[in-house]
Amino acid sequence: MNLLIKSATVIDPASSFNNQLVDILINDGVISKIGSSITADAETIDATGLFLAPGFFDLNCNIGELGLETKEDLQTGTAAAAAGGFTGLALAPNTHPPVHSKAEVEYLLNRANNNLVDIYPLGTISHKREGKDMAEMYDMYKSGAKAFTDGDRPVQDAGLMERAMLYVQGFGAKVISYPEDTSIAGKAKVHEGVVSTMLGMKGIPSLAEELMIARDLYLAEDTGSEIHFTTISTERSVELIREAKRKGLKVTCDVAAHNLVLTDEALMGFDSLYKVKPPLRTQKDADALIAGLKDGTIDAIVSQHTPHEIEYKDVEFEVAEYGIIGLQTAFSLAVQAGLPIELIVEKLSTNPRKILDIKAVSVAEGQFANLVLLDATGGWEYTREKNRSKSYNSPFIGHNLKGKVVLTLNNNKISKF
Known part of the structure; x- marks a missing residue:
């Protein structure tokens, strides 16, 4: 060519x-x-x-393969990624089976070979994402997994998270935390606030996210580990990470593009398309997220691409699945949030590769x-x-x-x- x-x-x-x-x-x-x-x-x-910029890289992308190909497969997922400007995807292990051994890592890498979009499978922290025993992280790392996360299942066991942080130090990998204390979040579906009260729906307090961030920051400080938080969503979360960076902790974080431009007011019509996790927060939170991007507290923007068949979304709000597809809209939403093009490229291209220690790409x-x-x-x-x-x-x-x-x-x- x-x-x-x-x-x-x-x-x-x-x-x-x-x-x-x-x-x-x-x-x-x-x-x-x-x-x-x-x-x-x-x-x-x-x-x-x-x-003209280096191709975008997404740190939080869900593609159904393995096992959930009716939602998305590698062919359609990478096509959507290319249409959104992404040339690299870090795939969350939210599959069936989950990516918890080298077999799944190698399968995904082989399936994605010779594609416009480079694929980087993320391995699980725990076996079967059950939050009990550590997965085969070193074997997955040797096969190509760059970092480890239980995806959209937060690791509730502090001892397990501590052991994972210590273990990956031996081979230079990174742990990614999805911050939510499920004992506080419970079975609620939306952000706890004025809108949830008006809708008569039980809400997820901001504290559920912030408490888990505080816990993992303490663990990272105690173990001397690197930690990355994915899809933070509250004002206080930004403040906690900002203060941790000031103290010199090795912490990075990202935000989902839709959390920059949507608030819980979008839920007034009970439209399940707006049902996401973490939930849409308030305008004050969205403003804090944008400020965090501008001052360097938040390192990256992610699509949090989460495809679902119609029967999982076109249902009552209470039973609908969480998530929206976001690969093709991430850049547009960053523009809508008022971010300058230089900052968008930094958050969608430069920093994500740094976070996963992937070779930088450049216009040279x-x-x-x-x-x-x-x-x-x-x-x-x-x-x-x-x-x-x-x-x-x-x-x-x-x-x-x-x-x-x-x-x-x-x-x-x-x-x-």
């Missing part, structure tokens, strides 16, 4: 061409030349007014072309026809969104939109 991208503005802090308007020539998947007024016998794309001559071309001001309508996922559980389908992915390029493969 030979491709010439003309007049693109590079957004890549690691590149010597950062914030410069340049032409980029790509030959056989490698950036062969960057400069001005380049001519070549190649397919040419006019990128005037567009931004001689590098493999792992790129996304973005229109930060262009609008697009997210329709069912444009949806690349196998599932349709997104409240944004049928809406006009700002911030468009024009092209995604990786592994000598290209997708245009």
Whole structure:
């Protein structure tokens, strides 16, 4: 594949061409030349007014394979990822069976071979995600698992979490915590506050998340371990992590894109498409999350892509499953949240790879072309026809969104939109 991208503005802090308007020539998947007024016998794309950045990387993505392929399989999931500008996915182990041994890790890596989107399976902390005994983490690490989490099941046993933190230090892996104290959250479905009271629904207190963050920060401090918190959602959570970073703890965190722009007021119509975990919080919480991104407290934005068949979402709110599909809308929601393009690239591309200790990608001559071309001001309508996922559980389908992915390029493969 030979491709010439003309007049693109590079957004890549690691590149010597950062914030410069340049032409980029790509030959056989490698950036062969960057400069001005380049001519070549190649397919040419006019990128005037567009931004070229390293491909996005998602730290929290659910794809049904293994075992839940009716929700999403690797083919449809990676297609949705490419349409959202993602060239790398860290797959949560919320599958059946869960990714709790090297067999599942190796299966996913083999299935995803030769794809535009690179796949990085995350292994479980506990066997079968039951929260009792540690899984075969070292074997999974040797087979390609970069980090360990029980996915959307928080580890309630503090002793198990402590042992996992200590164990992974021996081979340089990382533990990812989904922070929720289930004894406090109980069986509630929405954020505890004014809206839950008006709806007559039992709420999940912010304390359920914050208490678990405080616990795991103490464990990380005591063990000297690194810890990553995924999908934080409250103002106090941001404050706790901000203070931990000031103390020098090795802590990172991310936020789901939809928690930046949606609040619990969206639940007034009992629409199960807005049922997510952690729940949609208040505007004050959303403002704190955006402030945390801007001051560096929150390191990354994730899609928390969670596909479901219609029979799991188009039902009464109480029994509907949690989650929305988010790969194709993450960039648009970051734009809607008012984040500048440089910060979006940092949170969707640069930092996620740093967190998982994955080799950085850059817009530089001689590098493999792992790129996304973005229109930060262009609008697009997210329709069912444009949806690349196998599932349709997104409240944004049928809406006009700002911030468009024009092209995604990786592994000598290209997708245009």
